[in-house]
Amino acid sequence: MVTRKGGCHCGRVRFEVTAPNDLQVCDCNCSICSKSGFLHLIVPKSRFKLLSGGEALTTYTFNTGTAKHLFCSVCGVKSFYVPRSFPQGYSVNARCLDEDTLGKLTVVPFDGKDWEGEFAQGCGKPQDD
Ligand SMILES: [Zn+2]
Numbered sequence: 029m030v031t032r033k034g035g036c037h038c039g040r041v042r043f044e045v046t047a048p049n050d051l052q053v054c055d056c057n058c059s060i061c062s063k064s065g066f067l068h069l070i071v072p073k074s075r076f077k078l079l080s081g082g083e084a085l086t087t088y089t090f091n092t093g094t095a096k097h098l099f100c101s102v103c104g105v106k107s108f109y110v111p112r113s114f115p116q117g118y119s120v121n122a123r124c125l126d127e128d129t130l131g132k133l134t135v136v137p138f139d140g141k142d143w144e145g146e147f148a149q150g151c152g153k154p155q156d157d
Pocket of ligand 1: 037100104
């Protein structure tokens with residue numbers, strides 16, 4: 029396991045996330061992820077720590093309202109959020125991790141247009157250790 033840091037563009041929102049050395053991240057094609065280019069690194073809450081910027085976060089919800097899309101109200105970047113597939117944890121945007129700590133990244137497609145089908149197959153959960 030490796031602890032990495034990341035955050036939004038303006039630097040107000042900063043966090044730490046602990047995840048395997050070789051990261052598997054999901055590239056989702058649902059209505060919101062395809063527009064934002066979000067690469068999902070899903071972790072339990074115990075492996076995520078918000079370091080700063082909580083006051084700058086704005087929440088956007090749609091459809092079932094389960095996912096809490098958190099974005100920085102200053103720069104507009106969604107660096108992490110509460111995902112519908114794993115609301116007891118967080119999905120971190122791998123594109124927002126500091127480059128010097130990123131390591132190996134494998135991108136796995138997630139067919140978010142068929143969200144129920146993908147979820148039934150066990151996708152959208154944290155990567156095994
Ligand atoms: Zn920002």
